[in-house]
Amino acid sequence: MTTSLPTRAGTTSTAAELTADRVTKSLLGYGVLAGPVYVVAALVQSAFRDGFDLTRHAWSQLAVGDFGWMQVTNLVVTGLMVLAFAAGLRRALRTGPAASWAPALIGVFGVSMVVAGAFPVDALGTESMSTSALIHFAAGGIGFPCLAAGLLVLARRLSREGFARHALATRIIAPLFLLSFVGMASGALGILAFVAGVVGVFGLVAVLAVHRYRQMPDTDG
Template structure:
């Protein structure tokens, strides 16, 4: 195992102080993204008439009256993931995964923004009584294409980061990424194919955002002290 030195336990030099503070602030968005997205989705799911958390995907909350709330939720969460990716790139700086892990995670963030701007079609009884159109709209096609690109990129980015973590000697963080990333992607494939319900994918979404938050906190702690 090759151990890569981190800057944990040090203090930022005066010339680096502002840059390191910005990096840590950007990493903080990785902690916020998941709770914001999950909480907003669950609250809407409980309040919107006709929405069934066991049958309807959270992305369907972007249609109908009040759909703008989920649009904002998706776009805001995507921007927070992008900010985290920028912070991760700055924190990793050089070495294995320094470019690809943040870039791939950033693509996922961008895909959430696109998915928010282009919502799915109504259907499956939501909004109340809605029936899916015979031909999928262009907006829905773009929405699903965004997920089809973004979800694999997120899984790949987390696996690339896991390799870096393992080399740094953080075996538990690496293992968590290596377990959750493929399970997240498998749950998406299972939902898309009809082999599993939306509940399975929703659980995987919660797990992957919890992982992102944990990795953001971990990388934050590897940064030098910026209190001076």
């Protein structure tokens, strides 16, 4: 016998459906947590790391040295949270436009963060680039465009569903984030622009996670 449980919205869900929706909501919640965890952890490290200059050094350099394990952990944990969010997004979207591609592309970004953490960059001043550094930069070169692409695919669905403001914000922030990544090599302004891009895109992910969470059936019944 299947048990149905009432919700505040006046609909009913079976016990299995209610459990599944709660799991999906929990996974979406990691999209809210990922950005603040990554950004705050990186900023705290940069404030206390001797010789680190936020205007000249990329956050990847925090993974070098005696305390490098902190940034390695930050990258890996954040990447796993992005993967959890991507899984929740796939469950929430179910079918239709962006249901497969948006979560998959965002998931690739999550994997790229884990890989980047596992393979740190070289210390500043190293004459030849190590294999670890090459893998690190390759991970970013794949992951960042995938994140932007996944968000733009999701924007198409948001537009079709009538969420014009969310779609517009996504179509503005995702390309700007990608441009900031490309321009990071231009020097201090490029690095600061990329920091702003990272903060902006993770903020967007958080907003979209909350938005999709609110579209889910009520599970308080």
